[in-house]
Amino acid sequence: MVGRAGSWLYRPVTVLQHDELRPLMFSIAYRMLGSVAEAEDIVQDAFLRMYKSELDGTAIDSPDAFATTITTRLAIDALRSARVRREHYVGQWLPEPLITSDDEPARRVETDETISTAFLVLLETLAPVERAVFLLREVFGYGYDEIAGIVEKSESNCRQILARAKRAIAERRPRFEADRQHQAELAKSFLTAANEGNMEALHQLLADDVVFVGDGGGNAPALEHPVGGPVQVARFFIGLLKQSARVGMRIEPVEANGQPALRVFSPRDEVLGVLTFGVADGQIHTMHSVINPEKLTHLGQVGDLGALLSQPS
Template identity: 60%
Template sequence: MTDLALAHDELRPLMFSIAYRMLGSVVEAEDVVQDAFLRLHRSSLEGVDNLDAYATTVTTRLAIDTLRSARVRREQYVGPWLPEPIVDSDDADPAHRIVLDETVSTAFLVLLEALSPVERAVFVLRDVIGYEYAEIADVVDKSEANCRQIFARAKRRINDGKPRFEATHEDRDRLASEFLAAMNDGDLAGLERLLAEDVVFVGDGGGRAPAIQKPMVGALAVARFLLGLVRQGDRFGVLLDLVQANGQPALRTRDADGALLCVMTIDVDAGRIVGLGNLLNPEKLGHLGAVGDLNTLLGHRD
């Protein structure tokens, strides 16, 4: 009989990797993984030759169900929705140290939001996990031919929204360093040069932290807005530093006591910053440690 207790530490990163890409939420992914393990413990594993495949099936099906219910909540979400970040320096859970490639970047996870739950499952299993179509068909209870069609359709939609040029890690890190330096220096012209003409800034406060309610577009408008945030932060001793979040550079903001206030991911294409996703919702930052109260810091009232 398969010893599930011994296999737990090896299975958990795989299961979290699938659930996180499916849901874009660390908390919901952890819930799915925990529920999946409970189901595995309650199941008879006699005759299970491939525990990885069995765990993948249970996790994926639970993630599909969770995503269907989460979609209703996201339709009622206040303002733009961004995925919960995995910050390398803050997250000590070894299961969260999944392969941080483009398929966990903030921009990519936002693209996945356009897919249906089953489309997302098929895409993740095929493109990330490397499953064969016959294996995917067993997981999502579709025919192999249908899974091929679903993947092709999902792949087209994803490719339509992907960056034109894949930036190197060196280019991303260099731009991020110049970005932070320009902000610290209050260099409007320098900041504007780093931003693409049609750069998009998105803030996710979820109604629980002050954030813009609609995406802001345009290099000059975004640069001015960012420098305004820096000036405001300077009044309260806010700390800014660069980290790696979801395999890409990000700007971490903390209060004077070191509590986390927000994480801003930086998306690069063709040598310019094309997207900034600022996550401020405290409910989506708690897995990274102590979270500060931005409303209190800024003197906001309910």
């Protein structure tokens, strides 16, 4: 993985391959942490460590492997700290939304089910090393020998860790529809029906086990508990649209975490929230709404949703 400067294996990393390595590093860090801000910090820290290694005379013969190792180890440490904070999180915890329809190289990721909001929530049930082993093997396709070196475990131990993680994931793995165009069309139909107050159409679009989860983190008015069932979710969402219209919010269809989503703005074009739709079998099964302002700062200027909703009619 590494060699001494002057070796025929030596290839400078920090300048020539910075842009090439960043998407891989961000993809690992974001899937590990579910936080855009923390993932960006880890990527920056990893590059600084790689640069320092080169200054110290260490030549890197496999930049991808070196970057993956540093990024994963930093993410494991960060996740251990984050899990302590999340135990005391106010309300439901959801990952920070990643707008995957925006062409932003620094945050470009391969969009599959493992980037979806529901799957990132499920990954929270794994211990940090379990999460790393699962992602490195199942998502990024690393061999057990490589993973063992990254997480500093034996190959046999990594196999056991992966088996345990896969059992935990299999029990609650969310359904996922791969046809992104169909997902977007279904979400559009749902928004149209909700604007029209068409309960019959909404009931057909929502799965019987549909759930609406909100994340305000104690910093914005959000649900204390998820809302479940097609009738309850439909009525709740129609109510949200009426409130939005009353105070002049603007709703923009986007793609977030590889799923159809809505980005909500204030009348002054401040970001207020992102809502993602989880689609499978031709119906909406999950709706995840992030309105915690601390989780939206990477999307631009954030507005005060509570103050906006408290305005008199």
